[in-house]
Amino acid sequence: xxxxxxxxxxxxxxxxxxxxxxxxxxxxxxxxxxxxxxxxxxxxxxxxxxxxxxxxxxxxxxxxxxxxxxxxxxxxxxxxxxxxxxxxxxxxxxxxxxxxxxxxxxxxxxxxxxxxxxxxxxxxxxxxxxxxxxxxxxxxxxxxxxxxxxxxxxxxxxxxxxxxxxxxxxxxxxxxxxxxxxxxxxxxxxxxxxxxxxxxxxxxxxxxxxxxxxxxxxxxxxxxxxxxxxxxxxxxxxxxxxxxxxxxxxxxxxxxxxxxxxxxxxxxxxxxxxxxxxxxxxxxxxxxxxxxxxxx
Numbered sequence: 001x002x003x004x005x006x007x008x009x010x011x012x013x014x015x016x017x018x019x020x021x022x023x024x025x026x027x028x029x030x031x032x033x034x035x036x037x038x039x040x041x042x043x044x045x046x047x048x049x050x051x052x053x054x055x056x057x058x059x060x061x062x063x064x065x066x067x068x069x070x071x072x073x074x075x076x077x078x079x080x081x082x083x084x085x086x087x088x089x090x091x092x093x094x095x096x097x098x099x100x101x102x103x104x105x106x107x108x109x110x111x112x113x114x115x116x117x118x119x120x121x122x123x124x125x126x127x128x129x130x131x132x133x134x135x136x137x138x139x140x141x142x143x144x145x146x147x148x149x150x151x152x153x154x155x156x157x158x159x160x161x162x163x164x165x166x167x168x169x170x171x172x173x174x175x176x177x178x179x180x181x182x183x184x185x186x187x188x189x190x191x192x193x194x195x196x197x198x199x200x201x202x203x204x205x206x207x208x209x210x211x212x213x214x215x216x217x218x219x220x221x222x223x224x225x226x227x228x229x230x231x232x233x234x235x236x237x238x239x240x241x242x243x244x245x246x247x248x249x250x251x252x253x254x255x256x257x258x259x260x261x262x263x264x265x266x267x268x269x270x271x272x273x274x275x276x277x278x279x280x281x282x283x284x285x286x287x288x289x290x291x292x293x294x295x296x
Contacts, residue, residue, distance in 0.1 A: 001026070001029045001049050001050050001218070001220070002049060002050035002051040002052050002220075002223065002293075002294075003049055003050070003052055003218075003220030003221055003222055003223065004046050004047065004048055004049070004052055004059075004199075004220065004221040004222075004223070004225075004226045005046070005047040005049060005205070005210075005218055005219060005220060005221075006044065006046055006047075006199055006203050006204040006205065006219070006221065007044070007045045007046070007047055007204055007205060007206075007207060007210070008042070008043065008044065008045075008201060008204040008205060008206045008207065009037050009041075009042055009043060009044075009045040009207060010042055010206070010207055010208070011039075011040060011041065011042045012039060012040070013039060013207070014038075014039045015033050015036045015037050015045060017039075018033070018045060018047075018207060019031055019033065019047075021207065021211060022047075022207075022210065022211075024214070025210070025211075025214055025218070026049065029049050029050050030049070030050055030053045031047055031048065031049050031053070032047070032048050032053045032056050033045050033046065033047050033048070034046040034047075034048065034056060034059050034060055034062075034196055035060065035064065035167075035193075035196060036119055037193060038080065038082075038191070039082070040080055040081060040082045040188075040191070041191040041192065041193065042191075042192045042193075043066070043191075043192040043193030043194060043201055043204075044193045044194060044195065044196055044199060044200070044201045044204050045193070045204075046059065046196055046199050046226075049218075049220070051223070051293040051294050052223050052226070054277075054291045054292075054293055055223055055226070055227060055274070055277060055291060055293075058227060058230075058264065058277070059196070059197065059226060059227075060167065061167055062167065062196055062197025062198075062199075063145075063147065063164060063165060063166050063167065063197065064164070064165060064166075064167070064169070064193060064195060064196050064197075065162070065163065065164040065165075065193070065194045065195035066161075066162070066163050066165075066171055066191055066192060066193050066194060067160070067161065067162050067163075067191075067192050067194055068160070068161055068171065068188060068189070068190045068191040068192060069154070069158055069159065069160050069161070069188070069189040069190040070158065070159040070160075070161060070175045070178065070179065070186050070187075070188060070189065071157060071158055071186060071187055071188075071189040072091045072157040072158065072159065072179055072182070072184050072185070072186045073088060073089060073090070073091045073157050073184060073185065073186070074087070074088050074185065074186070074187060075087040075088070075089075075176065075179075075185035075186065075187055076187045077116075077117070077131070078115075078117040078172075078187075079115055079117065079170075079172035079173065079175065079176055079187055079188060080172055080187055080188040080189075080191070081187060081188065081189050081190075083117070083187065087185050088185070089184045089185045090184065091156060091157045091184050092182065092183045092184060093156075094153055094156070094182065095153065096152070096153050098182070099151045099152075099153055099159060099182070100151065102151070102178055102181050102182055103149045103150065103151045103178075105181060106146055106149055106174065106177065106178055106181070107146050107147075107148065107149050108145070108146060109143060109144070109145045110143070110144060110145075110146065111141040111142065111143055111144070112141060112142060112143075112144045112169065112170065112173055112174070112177075113139050113140075113141045113142075113173065114127070114139050114142065114170055114173070115127075115170055115172055115173055116128070116130065116131040116136055116137075116139070117131050117172075118170065120139070122137050127139070142168055144165060144166050144168055144169040145165065145166040145169075146163060146164070146165045146166075146169065146174070147164045147165065147166075148162070148163065148164040149161065149162075149163050149164075149174075150162040150163075151178075158189070159178075161175075164195070171188065171191060172187075172188050172191075175187070175188050197229075198226075198228065198229070199226075205219050222273070222274075223273070223274040223293070224266065224268070224272065224273065224274050227266055227274065227277075230264055230265055230266050231263075231265040231266070232265065232266040232267075232268055232274075233255050233256065233265060233266070233267055233268065234267075234268050234270075235251070235267050235268060235269055235270070235275060235276075236251045236254045236255070237251075238270060240254070241267075241269060241275055241276075244267075244275075244276060244289055244292065245292060249287075249288060249289055252278060252286070252287040252288070252289065253286070253287075255267075255278075255287055257285075257286075258280030258285045258286070258287060259280075259285075260280065260285060261280050261281060261282065261283075261285040262279065262280060262281075263279065263280040263285070264277065264278070264279050264280075265277075265278050265279075265280075265287070266278075269295070273293075274293055275292070275293055275295070276289055276291060276292045276293060277289075277290050277291035277293075278290060
């Protein structure tokens, strides 16, 4: 079983919990998810099955989109509604023009400090485990890109938002930083992921639907569809593909030359399925094999 399942994760379930729930259906099939969703959040959670797990790192580079609600006036240790209240502050009188100007300030490339309640690791230990023990460590700011941020003042202390952002953006931190710019504190009351790269929530299947029909075929997307943004070449020949599977790289010399170092492309078998991922490397860029998928 190989492909990508677009899952609509419900609130109250961790990403790891989703995998456990589906384990009886998947058996020994390898599975991994693209980008952890916090338990309180809902929305799109793409799952890579079988040989598709070998290309997950390329899909993790994709930008993402979310909707949700920021609750002003109360800050929590987790920066979301599941946390313990650590600070309260008055909420200034706001209007749509004011929050629109704030949205403009937080749009574009910027640096963001990851939260302590995150899966990032320090000396092999997830930061959230340190946070639960009351330990806070310094975190280096990372560059992120907020391509779009739309804010709507729904109540005097609640802002609905839609955001499109780069990989590695913490929406919880964005909400807290936005509140500070408005002169108060905040936490995320709701968060829903609506897009991961070209994958959209409208095409996802609810977890409950998959669990209620254990004998129905899984809605699998082929690997090639998931990597449609990459150039694709047919393997030089069936023999050439067999040589690659034996570790010989010379068949790649027959492909069109790469345009630049770092370029990534797909190698297709005679059936049009992704057989390998190749990358251009070296001062005079040449293709090299980086991922080999088992025959479909």
